Amino acid sequence: MGTFTFFRTGLVAMLVLILGGCSGLPSSTEMPPVSELESEPYQIGVGDTISIHVWRNPELGQSIVVRPDGFISMPLMGDVKAEGKEPEALASEISVALGEYIRTPEVTIMVTSPASKEFRNRIRITGQVVSPQSVAFQPGMTVLDIVLMAGGVTDFAADSRAVLHREINGEYKSFVLDLDAIFADGDMSTNHALQPGDVISVPRKQLFRGEL
Incomplete structure (x- = not known):
C-alpha cells in the first residue's frame, strides 16, 4: 500500500512537471513586449x-x-x-x-x-474572478489594477497560472502571471503595465495538478 501511494504521488508530480514544461509560455517574470500601438491618423467613425x-x-x-x-x-x-x-x-x-x-x-x-474606437481601447479580465470586466484603458493601468477592479480572484482560481494575452505584430502572445505571488507575497515581478487590447484570463484549479 505504501509503495502504491508513493508511486501515485510520484506520477502526479511527474505529470505536473511535464505539463509545466510543455506550456510553451514565457517565464512569468519576463516583461511582455509592448506591441506597436496604432500610429495612423485618426479616422472618424460611426458614433463619434x-x-x-x-x-x-x-x-x-x-x-x-x-x-x-x-x-x-x-x-x-x-x-x-x-x-x-x-x-x-x-x-x-x-x-x-x-x-x-x-x-x-x-x-x-x-x-x-471617439466612441467608434472605444472597444479597441479596452482591457478585459475573464475566468475565476469575482466580476469579469471589460474596462476602458487608462494610462498607467497594471495587472493588479484590473484584478482589483474585478473584485479579486475566487476561491477556485488557479491564481499562479493566470495568463496575459497581448496582441503583438497582428497575433496574440500569452504570458504567465503569478497573481498568488502578487497578493500573498507582495512580489510585483508580474504586475506588468497594461496596454489597450490586453486580455487577462484566470483559470480554474484542477485536481490533476494537485491544486484542489
Whole structure:
C-alpha cells in the first residue's frame, strides 16, 4: 500500500512537471513586449461626436454625432459623409463647400468623443474572478489594477497560472502571471503595465495538478 501511494504521488508530480514544461509560455517574470500601438491618423467613425467650428460664423458650428450611415448634417450643405475621413480632411471638404455661401470659411474639427474606437481601447479580465470586466484603458493601468477592479480572484482560481494575452505584430502572445505571488507575497515581478487590447484570463484549479 505504501509503495502504491508513493508511486501515485510520484506520477502526479511527474505529470505536473511535464505539463509545466510543455506550456510553451514565457517565464512569468519576463516583461511582455509592448506591441506597436496604432500610429495612423485618426479616422472618424460611426458614433463619434465631433465638434465643428467655423471661424466668424458661430451659427454654422455644432457638436454632432456621426449617424449609423456615416453621415452628419450641416447647415447650408445638408448631409456630409464623415465616416472614414480624418478630421483635417473633413474640415477641408466642408470649407470648400461652404465657400459657395460665405467668404473664405475657416473650419476646424475636433473629435470630442471617439466612441467608434472605444472597444479597441479596452482591457478585459475573464475566468475565476469575482466580476469579469471589460474596462476602458487608462494610462498607467497594471495587472493588479484590473484584478482589483474585478473584485479579486475566487476561491477556485488557479491564481499562479493566470495568463496575459497581448496582441503583438497582428497575433496574440500569452504570458504567465503569478497573481498568488502578487497578493500573498507582495512580489510585483508580474504586475506588468497594461496596454489597450490586453486580455487577462484566470483559470480554474484542477485536481490533476494537485491544486484542489
